[in-house]
Amino acid sequence: MPRYWLMKSEPDEASIDDLACAPKQTMPWSGVRNYQSRNFMRDDMRAGDGVLFYHSSCPQPGVAGLAEVAGVPYADPTQFDPQSEYFDPKATREAPRWVLVDVRLVKKTPLLPLARMRQRPELASMRVLQRGNRLSITPVSAAEWKAVRELLGA
């Protein structure tokens, strides 16, 4: 049973182009510091799950491409690095607090702007469109995935 996710990234930090240029077109999804989002990665993601790569906090927020979960979750190394903005002094290597998964590019697409997603009734249920939603990782239903893929022309 395939599963689908939407994962937000600020393109200033990690854009779809950064992913396309990364070795093996794969990057660790580091920096998640929200328990719900962490739990999705830790408990629910499987290698091969579909990912909508979403650009947030930028002039044109929206889905910028398709990706997939590339492996099993493991400790996010940035939590141990005092130089990192994601350093967490309460995390230890014995008891890591934050995990991540690797994400691999499947296909960069023309941007599907958030404003256009809002116009589609079949996407109205998407978590990312809900008022006040702040989760950086949200599950996507099979129907939503199919509808978004069609809008992406993918």
Place this chain on the structure above:
DNA sequence: GCCAACGTTGGC
């Protein structure tokens, strides 16, 4: 820059 919404913190 504004502000709505929600998560986290910390005093009690």
Place this chain on the structure above:
DNA sequence: GCCAACGTTGGC
């Protein structure tokens, strides 16, 4: 364990 205050997210 409550809950007010504070911080963060993120679209606009």
